[in-house]
Amino acid sequence: MAEMSVRLVAVEREVWSGQATFVFARTTIGEIGVLPHHVPLLAELTEAEVVRIDSTEEGEIFAAVHGGFLSVTESGVSILVESAELRDEIDVEQARVDLQSDDEDVRLMAKARLRAAGHEA
The missing domain is CATH 2.60.15.10 (F0F1 ATP synthase delta/epsilon subunit, N-terminal)
Structure with a gap:
């Protein structure tokens, strides 16, 4: 291959x-x-x-x-x-907390971090 x-x-x-x-x-x-x-x-x-x-x-x-x-x-x-x-570096709990941020960039990155970790945002 x-x-x-x-x-x-x-x-x-x-x-x-x-x-x-x-x-x-x-x-x-x-x-x-x-x-x-x-x-x-x-x-x-x-x-x-x-x-x-x-x-x-x-x-x-x-x-x-x-x-x-x-x-x-x-x-x-x-x-x-x-x-x-x-994937193995991502703090899933912190990403979930970041979903509640007032900062749109923080929320977008939190969603990407959760998807990369294999969790739904």
Whole structure:
């Protein structure tokens, strides 16, 4: 099965990197699925969403991301975001509290965090 190099990088750290067979993300112009040997592209990600990476070693990786870009080149996929949390890093109870925030950005990110953690918002 074909593989590609994928990196998920937030402003403060590299969140995940490795080999994958598929990447799914939501961009400002629609959903995109990236397979190995995809044509090069640059897309802006929606503000608070979930990215899925099908890792060859770890299975499905889910991350809640905020803002950023997805870049596909011959060398692989780079997902560059303002912030990101992997499924096992998400504090589900805090995300549920954040759903009640007066700040719309906090509420949107809370919904993304809950979806990435496998919980309905």
